[in-house]
Amino acid sequence: xxxxxVRVATGVLDANDTIARANRADFDRAGVRVVNLMxxxxxxxxxxxxxxxxxxxxxxxxxxLEGDVQGSLDAERLSALHVPVTQINTDPGFxxxxxxxxxxxxxxxxxxxxxxxxxxxxxxVGNLVCPAEFRVGEDRRAMISSVTEGEDKPLKxxxxxxxxxxxxxxxxxxxxxxxxxxxxxxxxxxxxxxxVEHMLVSARTGxxxxxxxxxxxxxx
Amino acid sequence: MxxxxxxxxxxxxAVEHAQGRSVVAVDVTVGALRQVVPRSLSFYFEIVSSxxxxxxATLRTHVAPARLRCACGHQWELREPSFRCPRCAGADVTVLxxxxxxxxxxxxxxxxxxxxxxxAQEPPDGARKEERCTAAR
Numbered sequence: 001x002x003x004x005x006v007r008v009a010t011g012v013l014d015a016n017d018t019i020a021r022a023n024r025a026d027f028d029r030a031g032v033r034v035v036n037l038m039x040x041x042x043x044x045x046x047x048x049x050x051x052x053x054x055x056x057x058x059x060x061x062x063x064x065l066e067g068d069v070q071g072s073l074d075a076e077r078l079s080a081l082h083v084p085v086t087q088i089n090t091d092p093g094f095x096x097x098x099x100x101x102x103x104x105x106x107x108x109x110x111x112x113x114x115x116x117x118x119x120x121x122x123x124x125v126g127n128l129v130c131p132a133e134f135r136v137g138e139d140r141r142a143m144i145s146s147v148t149e150g151e152d153k154p155l156k157x158x159x160x161x162x163x164x165x166x167x168x169x170x171x172x173x174x175x176x177x178x179x180x181x182x183x184x185x186x187x188x189x190x191x192x193x194x195x196v197e198h199m200l201v202s203a204r205t206g207x208x209x210x211x212x213x214x215x216x217x218x219x220x
Numbered sequence: 221m222x223x224x225x226x227x228x229x230x231x232x233x234a235v236e237h238a239q240g241r242s243v244v245a246v247d248v249t250v251g252a253l254r255q256v257v258p259r260s261l262s263f264y265f266e267i268v269s270s271x272x273x274x275x276x277a278t279l280r281t282h283v284a285p286a287r288l289r290c291a292c293g294h295q296w297e298l299r300e301p302s303f304r305c306p307r308c309a310g311a312d313v314t315v316l317x318x319x320x321x322x323x324x325x326x327x328x329x330x331x332x333x334x335x336x337x338x339x340a341q342e343p344p345d346g347a348r349k350e351e352r353c354t355a356a357r
Contacts, residue, residue, distance in 0.1 A: 003244060004330050008323040010233045012226055012248070097225065129255060130222035158301035159255045191302040194311030 016134055019102035023109065023137025030114035032063075033220045034122060036138035038160065040153075041126030043146040044170040046074045047203035049121060052213045053081045060220040063117035065108060067100040067125045074123065086111045090125060099130035105137060119220040128153070132163040140219050142166040147174055151185035154192040161192045166199070168212055173202040223256060226321070227264035227279075233323040234274050243274040245327035251320040252286040252298070277326075286318030 011017070027034050039045050053062060063084040066075040075087040088108050090097035097104070100122065112120065122138060124131040143164040145153055148171055154161040161167065167189060175182065182200075189198065199215070201208035234246050246265070250256045258281035265279040286298035290305035291312035303313055 002330050003327050006237050006326050006328055008233055008237045008325050010237075010323050012229045012233070012321045012323060015229060015232060099222065099225070101225065130225065133222050133254075134225070155301050157255075159253065162253075162303075191304060194304050194313070 013133065013135075016102045019106055020135040020137045023102055023105055024139075026109060027114070027120070027137060027139075032114050032117055032120050034120045034136075034138040034140075035216065035219055036122045036124060036131070036136055036141045037144070038124045038128075038131045038141065038164065039126060039144035039146075040128045040149055043126070043144045043149065044203045045123050045126070045144055046077055048144060048168065048170060048201065048209065048212065049123065050077060050081065051203045051206055051209045052216065053078065053083050055213065057119070057213055057217045057220070060119050060217050061117045062119045062121060062216075062220075063112060065105065065112060065120055065122045067104070067123060069098070069125060084113055084116060097125070097130075098127045099125050099134055100136055101134040102136050119216060121216070128157040128160045132157075132160040140165055142168060142215075144168045144170050145185075146171040147178060147180045147182070147185075151181055151188060154185070154188040158192045161189060161196075164193075164196070166197050166215060167193075169198060169200045170203055172200045172207065173205045223260040224264045224268075226256065227261055228268050230261075230265060230279070230323055231268050231272065231274055234277070234326050235272060237326055238273055238328050240273065241328040241330065243277045243326050243328050245278045245280060246274065247280045247282065247324045247326070249282045249284050249320045249322050249324055251284045251318040253315065253318040254321050256321070258283065282324075284317050284320045287316040288318075289314045289316050 037045055049064060064078050066085055066087045068074060068089055070089055070091050072087045075085045079085045086108055088100065088104050090104060122136060141164040143160060145167055147169065189196065199208055199211045201212055203209065230246060230248060234243055250258065261281055262279045269275050269277060288298055289295045290308060290310050292305060292308045292310055294305055294307040296306060304311055305313060
């Protein structure tokens with residue numbers, strides 16, 4: 001018996017990316033644009049979507065794919081707004097995945113009424129590391145960073161802050177009560193992802209939410 | 221945390237290329253910008269490979285440094301997450317290396333006809349365990 005070396009030269013994420021491209025092709029065929037919305041847990045993904053969907057996006061018909069490790073609390077909140085919501089739970093896997101991958105989204109495709117929507121917002125599992133690695137077939141990637149998380153987050157999670165094309169800074173209504181320096185946060189963001197688009201919002205008061213709604217409508 | 225999913229993807233690639241042969245080592249390149257912890261990757265790989273033809277295989281992680289080039293011509297190695305050019309402060313910066321995440325090769329045991337009856341040359345268990353983590357940065 002002897003040992004020999006076998007060349008592999010395969011990207012670790014190639015298999016995921018192949019499925020992501022298949023998802024994207026299916027979305028394209030259905031004329032649906034897709035946004036992958038990511039953030040840490042509790043940054044306000046669902047609250048921001050609630051606020052945006054309450055007023056709607058004009059002509060654009062929106063659906064939501066809700067990714068959670070467990071439960072359907074967020075999906076229930078959103079379906080109260082009469083928006084088609086599909087739930088994916090990641091817990092049947094090894095202890096519950098901390099992100100959505102292309103295959104999970106693929107397995108949910110049949111449950112999404114693609115012919116009834118123009119824009120699908122995928123609310124990823126709350127996590128600032130893993131979702132950044134896994135493409136799911138989206139057109140655009142956006143993340144929410146809330147001011148309660150601290151101004152150092154771009155420096156601590158550069159992978160996520162570099163993976164997205166839009167950074168929504170949420171909970172700005174709390175700024176008077178925090179030591180958070182918006183200026184320092186934006187400087188940190190600029191270091192990690194120079195020139196990335198950002199907007200300041202409060203899902204609670206509604207301030208700035210119209211800008212996010214316009215961004216979503218533009219994607220569609 | 222993503223090391224678990226990544227270790228599964230590495231296992232899938234290794235198993236596919238081994239074509240049934242027993243795998244003794246897997247060589248992986250991980251870019252410094254990937255936020256992958258080599259020790260965690262090895263730890264999870266040991267778990268997910270158990271019961272497969274990769275069981276007991278050593279995962280050798282090679283870290284590719286983050287190298288950037290600015291439109292002004294300046295090239296540098298990134299030590300902290302600051303993607304603006306340190307010379308001209310420009311943002312027109314290209315990542316030359318540091319985003320790799322690939323299975324480069326695997327080492328397998330060939331069952332040659334003439335030596336098919338020889339016992340497998342397994343290294344002592346302790347030695348192999350030690351080897352497993354040393355490739356971490």
